Amino acid sequence: MATAPIVIPENDPRNPVPFPLPRLAGPDQVPDHVPEALIRSTNMLFNPEFLADPYAYFSGMHEKLPPIYYDVGRMGNAWNLTKHEDAFFALRHGEYFSSASSTPFPRDPSDYFYFLPIEIDPPMHRKYRAIVDPLVNPQAVLKWEERIRKLSNDLIDAVIAKGECEFTEDFARPLPVCVFLDLMGLPQDMRDQFVTWVVQLLKNFDPAQMIPTMKIIGDYLKSAIEDKRKNPDEGMISRIVHAAPNGEPLSDKEIFGFVFFVFIAGIDTVYATLNNIWYWLARNPDRRHEMMADPDNINAQVEELLRVFSVTFSGRILKQDLELRGVQMKAGDRLTSILPACNYDPEVFPEPRKIDFHRPRKPILAFAGGVHSCMGAHLARLEIKIGLQEWLKRIPEFSVKPGAEIKYPPSAVVGPEPLPLVW
Amino acid sequence: MPLVTYVDHDGTRHEVEVEVGDNVMRGAVNNGVEGIVGECSGGLACATCHCYVAADWADVAGTPTSDDERDMLESAAAEVRPTSRLSCQIEVTAELDGLVVELPERQY
Numbered sequence: 001m002a003t004a005p006i007v008i009p010e011n012d013p014r015n016p017v018p019f020p021l022p023r024l025a026g027p028d029q030v031p032d033h034v035p036e037a038l039i040r041s042t043n044m045l046f047n048p049e050f051l052a053d054p055y056a057y058f059s060g061m062h063e064k065l066p067p068i069y070y071d072v073g074r075m076g077n078a079w080n081l082t083k084h085e086d087a088f089f090a091l092r093h094g095e096y097f098s099s100a101s102s103t104p105f106p107r108d109p110s111d112y113f114y115f116l117p118i119e120i121d122p123p124m125h126r127k128y129r130a131i132v133d134p135l136v137n138p139q140a141v142l143k144w145e146e147r148i149r150k151l152s153n154d155l156i157d158a159v160i161a162k163g164e165c166e167f168t169e170d171f172a173r174p175l176p177v178c179v180f181l182d183l184m185g186l187p188q189d190m191r192d193q194f195v196t197w198v199v200q201l202l203k204n205f206d207p208a209q210m211i212p213t214m215k216i217i218g219d220y221l222k223s224a225i226e227d228k229r230k231n232p233d234e235g236m237i238s239r240i241v242h243a244a245p246n247g248e249p250l251s252d253k254e255i256f257g258f259v260f261f262v263f264i265a266g267i268d269t270v271y272a273t274l275n276n277i278w279y280w281l282a283r284n285p286d287r288r289h290e291m292m293a294d295p296d297n298i299n300a301q302v303e304e305l306l307r308v309f310s311v312t313f314s315g316r317i318l319k320q321d322l323e324l325r326g327v328q329m330k331a332g333d334r335l336t337s338i339l340p341a342c343n344y345d346p347e348v349f350p351e352p353r354k355i356d357f358h359r360p361r362k363p364i365l366a367f368a369g370g371v372h373s374c375m376g377a378h379l380a381r382l383e384i385k386i387g388l389q390e391w392l393k394r395i396p397e398f399s400v401k402p403g404a405e406i407k408y409p410p411s412a413v414v415g416p417e418p419l420p421l422v423w
Numbered sequence: 424m425p426l427v428t429y430v431d432h433d434g435t436r437h438e439v440e441v442e443v444g445d446n447v448m449r450g451a452v453n454n455g456v457e458g459i460v461g462e463c464s465g466g467l468a469c470a471t472c473h474c475y476v477a478a479d480w481a482d483v484a485g486t487p488t489s490d491d492e493r494d495m496l497e498s499a500a501a502e503v504r505p506t507s508r509l510s511c512q513i514e515v516t517a518e519l520d521g522l523v524v525e526l527p528e529r530q531y
Contacts (some may be wrong), residue, residue, distance in 0.1 A: 092462075092531050130453070137449075138466045299491070303468075361494035363469045373462050373469075381466070 006332035008319045011100050013120055014251050016112045019101035021317070021332055024077040030070065033330050040069045042080075044338075045410045054414050055276075055308060059344035059353050068327045071336070075205065076104075078315070078334035079327070084345040084365065086324060087337035090316055091370030094122045097316035097335065099372055104412070105214060105264070106207040113253045115261035122371045128258060129375070131243040135183065135236055138378045144179055148383055151178055152390040160394060164401060167278050167419040168271065171391070176270035176383050183379070184262070185235020186224060198267040203411050221259050236262060262375075269311060270380050272415025273366075274387060276309035279416050280355075282400045287355065292392050294357070301357045302385045303364065308355055310340040310366040311414045339365040340414065398423035425520035429456045429474075432528040441515045447524060448472035448511035458526030465511035467491045470498040471530040476506040476513075477523035484513055484522060501527030 050057045071080045090097045117128035159165040200213045228238040314337040342365045344352040367374035401420035424440040441450035451459035460471035476485040485506035487493045
């Protein structure tokens with residue numbers, strides 16, 4: 001492997017250029033400085049042991065693997081971090097860890113754009129966060145409470161008499177996606193279409209097959225952006241289109257990359273979390289009853305469920321050489337924080353597998369951390385909370401449909417589906 | 424608008440007018456006071472908006488308002504003192520005009 005110093009370019013959001021370093025993948029592309037003893041090939045998202053019970057796998061990583069190891073496989077070679085402390089370090093130290101090129105979505109090199117703000121490092125990312133924070137901060141999301149409650153009940157109304165449902169299609173997807181479309185200012189009648197597109201993108205790991213979907217979504221969003229240019233409204237797309245931080249409007253590429261990123265991020269994450277939680281609730285009537293008997297503790301219940309059922313990962317690339325926990329890493333190395341595993345770190349959460357609704361509150365990594373921590377975190381928390389409240393009020397007793405075999409499909413967003421429930 | 428003074432660890436003072444109903448964390452983040460991070464944007468989900476309420480203001484603003492805030496303060500990177508607060512939990516009111524908060528050396 002080349003030993004010349006590697007320089008990670010500072011991304012200029014107004015002049016997006018393809019990331020210069022290739023993604024290493026596979027055992028013949030391991031840099032020389034990676035010690036043999038730290039190389040693993042977990043094949044995580046596809047490994048049958050993982051897919052049989054991802055959360056047992058995540059919690060078991062602390063016993064079975066070194067806290068930092070170099071994972072080699074078709075998803076790309078990267079240092080994997082499973083310690084809560086290390087993940088927070090990586091997320092909070094932009095001087096070492098760049099989020100440039102941190103998303104896996106392929107783009108046309110001749111018409112390149114960055115996903116914003118995720119692919120821009122501090123302090124420049126702040127400009128973008130400031131545009132949308134007023135729509136998604138903890139106070140702002142409260143205005144959606146009644147809408148979420150009504151929607152939850154409408155969805156329950158549609159299935160309650162039947163005594164069964166497919167939870168993904170009937171509740172977990174429509175609830176967050178409908179709210180998200182309103183927040184964005186996108187039409188509700190496109191809901192199923194949007195979901196199909198995003199699922200195609202996220203459940204398909206072959207870049208060649210992602211490209212046509214990227215194009216379809218991109219074309220749609222370009223027309224939506226044009227529409228908001230002419231017809232401003234209160235939604236997030238319009239706000240991005242018309243934003244002028246320090247008096248300077250965003251460029252077309254900034255607007256496009258920002259809207260595209262928010263679109264992908266908003267469609268597929270909450271549903272996976274809801275599916276994980278309801279799958280657990282369906283199998284644990286005692287814990288369900290415990291939650292219902294303690295309604296004032298709902299916020300702590302949501303936080304603890306988010307801790308044990310985190311659904312995603314966070315990628316970074318090293319800008320400069322660094323020794324972490326005795327492991328020597330070099331500029332250009334990629335890292336993945338296994339956030340769901342970090343939330344089972346016994347040093348931070350004693351008896352980590354125990355779901356304890358009275359744990360002292362500590363920072364969890366469900367929404368990552370640092371300057372790029374999830375913009376939608378507070379909306380997600382509110383949706384989960386209200387979804388739980390309304391569902392448990394009206395369908396307190398339910399279980400997995402007898403005979404149904406629940407599976408986790410390989411996905412960068414971890415959740416079981418389909419999830420047939422009966423009551 | 425009420426005036427809030429943020430005193431950096433090195434003694435630099437930032438005087439910021441913050442709207443009633445907003446919170447002390449947001450007053451800092453929106454006005455370039457870098458000693459407060461506020462990475463979870465005010466959801467009691469991190470401890471990166473830690474501040475020390477100045478002695479003169481301790482009676483009105485120096486005590487955490489919830490157990491969650493008390494728990495989360497234990498995750499603060501800098502020393503926790505009797506008037507430590509998470510500044511996202513200090514809502515600005517007319518009565519807090521003149522509030523002074525001191526900022527810790529680091530937030531993580």
